[in-house]
Amino acid sequence: MTEDVRGLLADAFSLYRDSPRAAGLLREALEHLEQPLRVGITGAAGTGKSTLAAALGDWPTRALRDLALLDDPPPGTLTDATVRLFRHLEPDELAAALPPARSAFARQTAVDTVLVLARADETGAGRIDALLTAKQLARRAWREDPLCSGSQGVIAVAGQLAYGARAFDDDEFELLAAFAAVPREELERYLISVDSFTDPAFPGPVSVDTRRSLVSRFGLFGVRLALTLIRTGSDSQLKLSAELVRRSGLGELRDTIAGCFAARADALKARTAVVRLETVLQAEPRPHGDRLAARVERFAATAHDFRELRLIADIRGGRTALSGDPAEEAVQLLGAQGTTPEERLGLAPDADPREVYAAGIDAVRRWRHEAERPDRPPAERAAAHVVVRSAEGLLALFA
Template identity: 45%
Template structure:
């Protein structure tokens, strides 16, 4: 089954069934129209997790204050549209969570520190039966990663190690596709760097090191001298960002553009954008279908009628046969360490179900002209693994999903 066309056809049937209900028609048409729109990506988190800061970092522009409510920020063509949401505190009203679920196709869930992170929002996302049957659509972002190591120069390296451990925790790996550390504050400052800020940093970098280094040991020491100039820099960059910027200027980043170009790759922003592309943008048809099915279910629950019985059956049929959803659930399991596969098989399974790109050559790890022989070899190998007594039941089920992906590749390669 081609998932998106089947879902659009089901929405068309629903429009006919509910043509006498303006509210249902408006809701269904909205979800149908969204198939032609950019992917909608909500940035969600509690207060002080840096949501609007991260949105500015991704978009490279200023946005409305988060207290103003949900704000859509347009992105370059083919990139997701960002949704900056109000702060979601523990015990948030279910309708608030449901509104975000209905507005967005995927979620970046920001946490300040994994040790005290509240994952209730992600659990609520998964409470709906359709959400459990469909694809996992969330990435957890350690959005203030530079704070995990006290602002040391190696803070992002330490944060990546923390993220790897956190990704493997049983609760976390069930709820998200990935865990990515980002210094949102520094990324935002770098992408919106002003000439005056660069000049202030360059002046600091010209200070003899023996005089400046003791001042960089803490925020309090840094602000003791010329707090009027240094305070705004600290607010924009944090101690980690100030230390990093000064180091890069001394190494030759002698223009605002050069400094920004050196800072951004060191913030984890590129890793986050890659995770968004790999998990969301390349899978946007499946994620938009997920949103549409959730939207259809809302209509079926809010306005039940006998004529809608075929719609409910069609919805169940799509969920039962949607291989794209199975691939995304398996990717989450593979990346979360839930499959007892050898490292080589683990990497191969992840690639074949689209973990490194959804084009046939990307799935098979070969050139365009080598697709046919490679897919036949993968079919042979994974058919054997799907029936192997060496595997446990969950591993055989995983192998069956990979085998189905190979069969679809073989069909396309004929």
């Protein structure tokens, strides 16, 4: 795919060599093919973009280390994927932030966005079940709202809690543990608001400044949740940190970025380059430019990565008839758990090539049968055909 796009850009550069602006845009796109994937963290003021970017940036995983996270990139910045934050998943807010793509190719291959219901710990006035409620809202929006269904996921995340949980130390854990040891009836009225938590009358010899620092790091919801978790078994800094991160939604977001963006870095960078090429073709029409446009259309028609990502999102979002074990197998074959043959087939990384080939043959036969069943609706058969193409691609590696 990358080589095809490189050829497209080279031919376009020849066509626009006399236009400094167009040539510069094309050169930037060409050079970016060799650079790390760029993921923009965007959203309106107050959504916690910088906090979330910091929490993700501090995560020690290979998948995230191999990409560049851009905190609120300015307009015109070349980005390959976007994590877009919202305070509320309201239609007006979504419509304003998600305008239709102007490029035909971009619309056909719209697999580059994850939506985040930000500051999820504030849902429902910050009750102890706020994160659960926020996750339910996010899941419903992804399944039911057409404005959300085009994304690779809608994920509820408490960014402040995630960042605090990733960064806090043993001293802060001991402080929280000391608070948790105070009888609940004595402590409860000081956990109603930030003002009450920093009240000088707070039980125990902890200074106002220390309490203010703690609530600044975790948020009041995070403090309350941490105390509950300590009382119910998270009795070490490591245990508490892991549980707070898990509940914050940061892990789900990280896995989505890794699976949908980092694992498809070459395809997404190629997409970025082709979108840039279409922009140039539209802005500065040239004789024979229609030939390049036709090649872009052919590229869109044959780029299987984008169909895989679109179908993964549709299956996970409940917008197909696939469910249960067939759905799980489909998303695995489509590359949701990794794009190596072994990962797609659910085999060990060091599986014997003969085992990999046999599993691939079995997958092709099984899904080809599903694709040809006359009793299945057309949309379901079409989805099965995409899975067949993915499985056939594995066998092509052995040719």
